[in-house]
Amino acid sequence: MGRPRAFDEDEVVRAAVALFGGRAYDGVSVDDLVNHLGVHRNSLYKTFGSKRGLYLIALRRHLADDVSPLLDALAGASDTAAALRLVTSADLDLLLLAAVERAPVDDEVAAEVRTALAAVDQAIADALGVPADLAAALTAAALGLVLRGNPDNAATALARCLGPLT
Template sequence: MGRRRAFDEDEVVRAAVGLFGGRAYDGVSVDDLVTHLGVHRNSLYKTFGSKRGLYLVALRRHLAEDVRPLAEALAAVPDAATALRLVTSADLGLLLLAAVERAPADEEVAAEVAAGLAAVDQAIAGALGVPTALAAALTAAALGLLLRGDPDGARSALTRRLEPLD
């Protein structure tokens, strides 16, 4: 009979979302996971198989708990400016890091990222009644502002420019 798990898997995955979302996959070592998540190395491997296994579970959790609710909210936006505000205020750190760091090298991560972005694009397209390509351009602009940290108030300037389009 095996020993009982000494950690809450849900809490560990939630904490891993924050850790990977703040430091990226390559910025987090297994030692970091053990230290920050409070999980023994053997338990981590037994439960998730590998660092990558935990990363995939964390990415899927992020998509389910952060990106999907964003897409649901975007499906009801009245205009592009509101969509931009929602996307740029969302916690999408792990999605962005996954897109630039892991997706180019990992097909499974690429598929998860693509599905998350497609959900956002489709929600915006449906709400605004615009082609998906135009919605994708709005999503890309919003994500670009998130990546840049909006140092010069570009979000406000872009929002003002989008309002007459609605």
């Protein structure tokens, strides 16, 4: 009979979300995971299979814990400025890093990213009553603002420039 697990898997996954969200997949070594998560190397491999296995679980947790609540919040967005502010203020670090770093080289990550971004697009389209292509452009603009920094002020300015969309 094996020894009982000496760590809380849920806590480890949450800590992995923060680590991958702050440093990206390639910026995190297995040694970093072992040191930052407090999990022995053998336990890490036994529980998650690999660094990539833990990354996929962490990405899915991020989508459930951070992107899904954003979708719910977007349902209540009354105008473009509100929708843009919601997107730019959400914690989407891991999603953005996954989109630029892992999605181009990992089909499973790419599918998760596509699904998440399509859900954001649809939530914006539904909330604002705009066509899907316009909602996708708003999502792209909001995420671009996040990448450029100072997204809150820029989101308000962008919404002013766009004016009413409906």
